[in-house]
Amino acid sequence: MKKIVKFSLVFLLFAVVFAAYTIFFRPHYNGGGVTIFIPKGVGIGRISQTLYQADAIQNPNVFRIAAKLSGYETKLQAGKFVLPPTLNNLQLLRFLNSSRQIEEKVTIPEGSTARQIAGILSRKANVDSTKFIELVFDSSFTAEVKVPANNLEGYLYPETYQMYWDIPPREAALILVRQFFKELPQNAQEKAENLGYSLHEIITLASIIEGEAILPTEHATIAGVYHNRLKKRIRLQADPTIQYIIPDGPRRLLNKDLRIDSPYNTYKYYGLPPGPIKNPGKEAIIAALNPANVPYLYFVAKGDGSHVFSTTLKQHNRAKREFDKIRRHVARQKKAANGG
The missing domain is CATH 3.30.1490.480 (Endolytic murein transglycosylase)
Structure with missing residues (x-):
C-alpha cells in the first residue's frame, strides 16, 4: 500500500513538473x-x-x-x-x-501639409489619419498645446522621428508640436514683433517661403521680396497659396485658379492668408524672421530650381517670357520623346 502511495506521489510530482x-x-x-x-x-x-x-x-x-x-x-x-x-x-x-516595442522611422519632409503628414503617419506608424486630422483642426486642442492659432497647420515640425507602431494620434501630434517649439528660435516672438508681425503671421509667411524656395541659398531673398511687397501693400501673388486651395494640386496653375474666392488666394486678396499653408522647416522660419535687405519685388522660376529676381514689373515680365520659352522647349522635347 505504501509503495502504491509513494508511486502515486512520484507520478503526480512528475506530472506536475511535466505540466509546468x-x-x-x-x-x-x-x-x-x-x-x-x-x-x-x-x-x-x-x-x-x-x-x-x-x-x-x-x-x-x-x-x-x-x-x-x-x-x-x-x-x-x-x-x-x-x-x-x-x-x-x-x-x-x-x-x-515589458513594452519593448520596435520604433518606426517616420520622416516628415519640409513643406508637408497636415493632410500629407497624416498620410505619412498612417503608412509609417499606423496612426489613425482621420483622428489625427480631427486633432489638427480642433481649436481646443490647439489652445491646449499653446499654438497661437485655431489649428496646427504650420506647427507640425518636419523632421525624422522614431515612433512606436500604432502610436495614438494625440501623442503623435504632441511630438510634432513640441519639436516645433524646440526648434523655434528663442527670440522669434520678439523678432516678429520688431518686424510688425505676430508669430503666427511669421509662420504663415515661412510656409509660403517653404513652398517657393528650392535652393537653401534663396530662402532669405524670397523672404525679402515678400516683406517688400507687404510693406508696399502689393498682393503677394504666391502660387503655393493657390496650390493649397485647389483640390487636385499640386499641378500647373490655370488662370481660373487665380480667381478662386478664398482668403488664401493671394492673387485676389492683399496681405497674408489667414494661416500657414504648409509646415515649414527651420530655414524658412529663420528667413521669415531675417529677410534679406534686397530691392526686389518680383521673382520667377528659371526651371533649374533657382529664380530670377527683379525690381520692376518690366524686368519681371521679361524673365517670365524667358521661362515660358524654356517651358515650351521642355514640352516639345517630351512630346518628341513620346513619339508625338
Whole structure:
C-alpha cells in the first residue's frame, strides 16, 4: 500500500513538473526576427492566435493557460514587436509585458501639409489619419498645446522621428508640436514683433517661403521680396497659396485658379492668408524672421530650381517670357520623346 502511495506521489510530482515545463518552460524556436502586431483592446485569445499564426508559440491553448496562471492574461501590451528567436511561454509573456516595442522611422519632409503628414503617419506608424486630422483642426486642442492659432497647420515640425507602431494620434501630434517649439528660435516672438508681425503671421509667411524656395541659398531673398511687397501693400501673388486651395494640386496653375474666392488666394486678396499653408522647416522660419535687405519685388522660376529676381514689373515680365520659352522647349522635347 505504501509503495502504491509513494508511486502515486512520484507520478503526480512528475506530472506536475511535466505540466509546468510544458506550460511555462518548453522553449520554442521561431526562426528569429518574427514581427508581430498586437492591436489595442484585444484579449488573450486573439493574441494567442496571432502568436500561433506567426509560429511564435506551439499551442495557443497552452499559451492561454500560461497567461492565466502567471497573471499576465490582462497585462500584455499592444504594439509591434520583434521576437527573439527562442522563447518559452513565460519568457514570451514577460517580453510582451515589458513594452519593448520596435520604433518606426517616420520622416516628415519640409513643406508637408497636415493632410500629407497624416498620410505619412498612417503608412509609417499606423496612426489613425482621420483622428489625427480631427486633432489638427480642433481649436481646443490647439489652445491646449499653446499654438497661437485655431489649428496646427504650420506647427507640425518636419523632421525624422522614431515612433512606436500604432502610436495614438494625440501623442503623435504632441511630438510634432513640441519639436516645433524646440526648434523655434528663442527670440522669434520678439523678432516678429520688431518686424510688425505676430508669430503666427511669421509662420504663415515661412510656409509660403517653404513652398517657393528650392535652393537653401534663396530662402532669405524670397523672404525679402515678400516683406517688400507687404510693406508696399502689393498682393503677394504666391502660387503655393493657390496650390493649397485647389483640390487636385499640386499641378500647373490655370488662370481660373487665380480667381478662386478664398482668403488664401493671394492673387485676389492683399496681405497674408489667414494661416500657414504648409509646415515649414527651420530655414524658412529663420528667413521669415531675417529677410534679406534686397530691392526686389518680383521673382520667377528659371526651371533649374533657382529664380530670377527683379525690381520692376518690366524686368519681371521679361524673365517670365524667358521661362515660358524654356517651358515650351521642355514640352516639345517630351512630346518628341513620346513619339508625338
